[in-house]
Structures are given as structure tokens and as C-alpha cells.
Amino acid sequence: MTPHVDVVNIAEKLRQFGEHWQPKIVGELNDSFVKLVKFQGEFVWHHHDAEDELFLIVKGSMRMRLRDRDLIVRPGEFVIIPRGVEHMPVADEEAHVLLFEPKTTLNTGNVSNERTVPKLERI
Amino acid sequence: MTPHVDVVNIAEKLRQFGEHWQPKIVGELNDSFVKLVKFQGEFVWHHHDAEDELFLIVKGSMRMRLRDRDLIVRPGEFVIIPRGVEHMPVADEEAHVLLFEPKTTLNTGNVSNERTVPKLERI
Numbered sequence: 019m020t021p022h023v024d025v026v027n028i029a030e031k032l033r034q035f036g037e038h039w040q041p042k043i044v045g046e047l048n049d050s051f052v053k054l055v056k057f058q059g060e061f062v063w064h065h066h067d068a069e070d071e072l073f074l075i076v077k078g079s080m081r082m083r084l085r086d087r088d089l090i091v092r093p094g095e096f097v098i099i100p101r102g103v104e105h106m107p108v109a110d111e112e113a114h115v116l117l118f119e120p121k122t123t124l125n126t127g128n129v130s131n132e133r134t135v136p137k138l139e140r141i
Numbered sequence: 142m143t144p145h146v147d148v149v150n151i152a153e154k155l156r157q158f159g160e161h162w163q164p165k166i167v168g169e170l171n172d173s174f175v176k177l178v179k180f181q182g183e184f185v186w187h188h189h190d191a192e193d194e195l196f197l198i199v200k201g202s203m204r205m206r207l208r209d210r211d212l213i214v215r216p217g218e219f220v221i222i223p224r225g226v227e228h229m230p231v232a233d234e235e236a237h238v239l240l241f242e243p244k245t246t247l248n249t250g251n252v253s254n255e256r257t258v259p260k261l262e263r264i
Contacts, residue, residue: 047193070170
């Protein structure tokens with residue numbers, strides 16, 4: 019039998035949790051994780067020294083604040099934040115987001131505070 | 142100004158091409174590309190020696206044939222095919238698919254034939 023090959027339904031995974039800003043691992047490939055997360059309100063300004071991050075909006079919309087401008091990201095759209103670029107995700111209403119990033123990525127990047135989630139749950 | 146940070150609208154990118162089985166690069170992060178591709182009909186049996194591949198269905202549905210079973214993958218669902226696992230994508234009707242895979246990944250993996258696309262277009 020072929021191991022570890024399963025179809026993942028994104029909406030079904032999103033129904034399994036309600037917390038905001040706590041990414042859940044839903045897939046793993048090469049050196050990266052696929053994560054799902056729910057955003058609401060403001061996160062924290064941070065950057066990642068060595069990792070580029072992809073944010074794909076599944077539901078709702080988000081504002082990705084950069085130091086010189088804001089980007090609005092809507093369902094069916096994604097944005098890639100390159101390493102070193104300071105950013106702050108903001109969601110005025112709840113947004114459901116798929117993340118694609120290296121396994122080493124910490125959600126708050128260079129910042130450590132009450133929003134930091136060092137060990138992510140797999141669902 | 143913060144460079145190279147743009148929102149990508151998946152549907153808009155998909156409107157820019159019509160060919161089947163010719164992945165287009167729409168994003169780049171870390172060692173990977175984000176690609177969009179349209180499937181119709183049967184592809185070829187192949188595997189990738191050193192790369193895991195993610196297929197996220199945007200529109201339509203696909204059947205991912207494995208040697209011991211078939212997986213149906215629908216919009217809002219994804220499947221990760223680990224390195225070494227033989228697979229053949231099949232789409233009875235046209236399917237639009239987002240791929241996430243290492244930059245080194247060749248679409249036909251270990252096989253080289255008329256379906257092989259050695260140099261991918263960026264859109």
C-alpha cells in the first residue's frame with residue numbers, strides 16, 4: 019500500500035479549531051509545512067530572518083501591513099513575504115488563511131511574546 | 142520601498158493561459174515555486190526521486206491515480222505526493238490546479254517524453 023497519501027479538505031480542517039493566531043499543521047512536504055490559521059484583529063510587527071512565507075486567503079480578507087504600504091488580500095489570492103521584510107497581518111473580520119513556509123518558521127519571527135506559538139498542533 | 146511583494150490573484154493568472162499540462166510559475170519562495178496548471182485527460186505515470194509535490198484543486202476535480210488506488214481531489218482540497226510514489230493525474234473534465242514543489246521539480250519526474258516541460262514560463 020502507498021503510505022501517507024491522503025486528500026486534505028481545507029474547510030473540514032478549519033472546522034476543527036476556533037482559536038485565532040494559532041497555526042495548525044495540516045501537511046508536510048520537503049522542508050515545509052502547510053498550515054491553517056484563523057486571524058482576527060491585529061498581530062505583531064515582525065520579520066523572519068531566513069524564511070519566506072506564503073499567505074493564501076481561504077475566507078474573509080486580510081490586510082498585510084508593510085512598513086511602506088498595506089496590501090489587501092482576498093479569497094483566492096496569495097501574498098509571499100520575503101525573508102527580512104517586516105510585516106503585520108491584520109484582519110478586521112475573521113480571516114481563514116493557508117500558510118506555506120519552512121518547518122523552522124516561528125509565527126512571530128524575530129519577536130517573542132504572548133503571541134508566539136513555539137510548538138504547533140497537527141490536525 | 143519594500144520590493145517584490147505583490148498580491149497574486151489565482152483566477153486572474155488562470156485566465157492568462159489555456160494549454161493543458163504546462164505549469165506556469167506564479168510565485169517563488171525559499172527553494173520552491175508556486176505554479177498553476179490546467180489538467181485535462183490523462184497525464185503519464187511518473188515519480189520524483191527527490192521531491193514531494195502538493196496539488197491543490199482550484200476548479201474542477203482530478204483523480205490522482207496511485208498504483209494501488211485512486212484519490213479524487215476536489216476544489217478546496219489538496220494532496221501531497223511524497224517523493225518516490227508513482228502517480229498519474231487524470232482529469233475527465235478540465236481541472237485548475239495550484240502546485241507547490243521544489244524549483245528542481247520536472248513535471249514528468251523520472252520520465253522524459255512529449256509532455257515534459259523543461260523550462261517553465263512565468264506569468
